[in-house]
Amino acid sequence: MKLLDSKHPDFETLRRDILMRQGGLLSPGHCDYYQAYFDHSFEDCSFALVRGDSRMLLLVTRHWSQGRAVYSWYGRSVQLIDELLPQDRAQSEGLAIKRVQHLLIPGCEFDYQAMTSVLDWLSKLLLSLGVTPCSVIEQKISLHSKEQLLAECRKIYRQNFRWGMQNLVCRIIDSHNVMPADFEQFEAFHIAVAGRRTRSTASWFAQLELTKKGENFLILTEYEERLVGASLFAAVGERAYYSVGVYDRTLFHLPISHYPVWLGLLHAKELGCKVMEMGESYYAGVPDSTGRVPDEKACQISHFKRGFGGELVMGLRFRLCSPQTV
Missing domain, CATH: 3.40.630.30 (Gcn5-related N-acetyltransferase (GNAT))
Structure with missing residues (x-):
């Protein structure tokens, strides 16, 4: 699997392609809207794991509030888009967990919402870190x-x-x-x-x-x-x-x-x-x-x-x- 961070020359094209297809509040222009809405200085920490048509995209930004690092997606919950093929899942999830662990700073806040009955790797990671989830109904x-x-x-x-x-x-x-x-x-x-x-x-x-x-x-x-x-x-x-x-x-x-x-x-x-x-x-x-x-x-x-x-x-x-x- 190839890891692309937000600074990689191919990353933005890949992200835009996925987000235009996903649509809703994930469409590319909403990044500019939420930056203006929340008025924070956001650092894009997103990354993708790619092998051909098998890919995973984690949308995550970091900003600082009262001396604390806050991880979100431009003020909304961190977004995970999983389009992995079964044969790539184990390796990709292992790489993604290491990447998130590397990102997290002591004393940070991290907001993630999983709308699925089967817990993904990020939900499991947050559970292992002692996070008690709240239910959400959409x-x-x-x-x-x-x-x-x-x-x-x-x-x-x-x-x-x-x-x-x-x-x-x-x-x-x-x-x-x-x-x-x-x-x-x-x-x-x-x-x-x-x-x-x-x-x-x-x-x-x-x-x-x-x-x-x-x-x-x-x-x-x-x-x-x-x-x-x-x-x-x-x-x-x-x-x-x-x-x-x-x-x-x-x-x-x-x-x-x-x-x-x-x-x-x-x-x-x-x-x-x-x-x-x-x-x-x-x-x-x-x-x-x-x-x-x-x-x-x-x-x-x-x-x-x-x-x-x-x-x-x-x-x-x-x-x-x-x-x-x-």
């Missing part, structure tokens, strides 16, 4: 036919879709028609709904660039000739992700958010995506993947998302926080 919607998607939705949602078709004006914005003014409007609307600025203008610009590159699309929704909703989806390759949903809270007595998300599902399917990921699903009184009990708002949003159907997939989140040396 919602994933298979983008089958329109009829099957409708059948999986709550009955009331089908009525809400019809109301949206009759009363809302939704504009899908992608690489073919996006303008900077669209994201300026999106940013201003987000600030107005939230009542404050929650992230940097640079992160909004990064999302505009993602849309220009064809890795995102945005749906702006109007009701009675005024903006009442903005829904952003990451969509390229096999996966799509419902990234951001902002809606006028004074109109929550009307189903202004259901139809735009429905259109997002259909458009992602048209783009060739196989799955729409809706993110972690929260329940009242049940600790989330960080061990904290989610607030009422997070639970309400998850209840709304679950109405679109799909499956709930359980995994494990490992958060290493080793003692700092004196």
